Amino acid sequence: MRRYLPLLLLLLPTLLFIVWRLVARRRTEGLFRGLPALPLALAGTALFAVGMIGWALWGEEEPGGIYIPPHTAEDGTILPGRIVEEAPDGR
Numbered sequence: 001m002r003r004y005l006p007l008l009l010l011l012l013p014t015l016l017f018i019v020w021r022l023v024a025r026r027r028t029e030g031l032f033r034g035l036p037a038l039p040l041a042l043a044g045t046a047l048f049a050v051g052m053i054g055w056a057l058w059g060e061e062e063p064g065g066i067y068i069p070p071h072t073a074e075d076g077t078i079l080p081g082r083i084v085e086e087a088p089d090g091r
Contacts, residue, residue, distance in 0.1 A: 065083035073079050 065085060068082050068084055070081045071079055
C-alpha cells in the first residue's frame with residue numbers, strides 16, 4: 001500500500017474532479033450548454049500573449065545583465081540572487 005501512495009495522491013485530485021463533474025452534470029443539465037469555450041480560450045490566450053509582450057517590453061530589468069544565484073557568504077549568511085551589470089570576478 002505504501003508503494004502506491006504517491007500514485008494515489010497524484011491521481012486523487014483528478015478522480016475527485018471527474019466525480020464532481022458527473023454529479024454537477026446531472027444537477028445542471030442545460031446551464032453550460034451555450035458556453036462559448038473556443039472564443040473564451042482564444043481570448044485568454046490573446047490576453048496572456050499581450051501580457052507577456054508588455055512584460056518583456058516594459059519590465060523593470062534591462063537585458064544583458066548577469067544572474068548571480070543565491071549563495072552563502074564567508075560568514076555563513078545567505079545572500080539573495082541578483083542581476084549585476086558585469087561579473088563580480090571581472091570577466
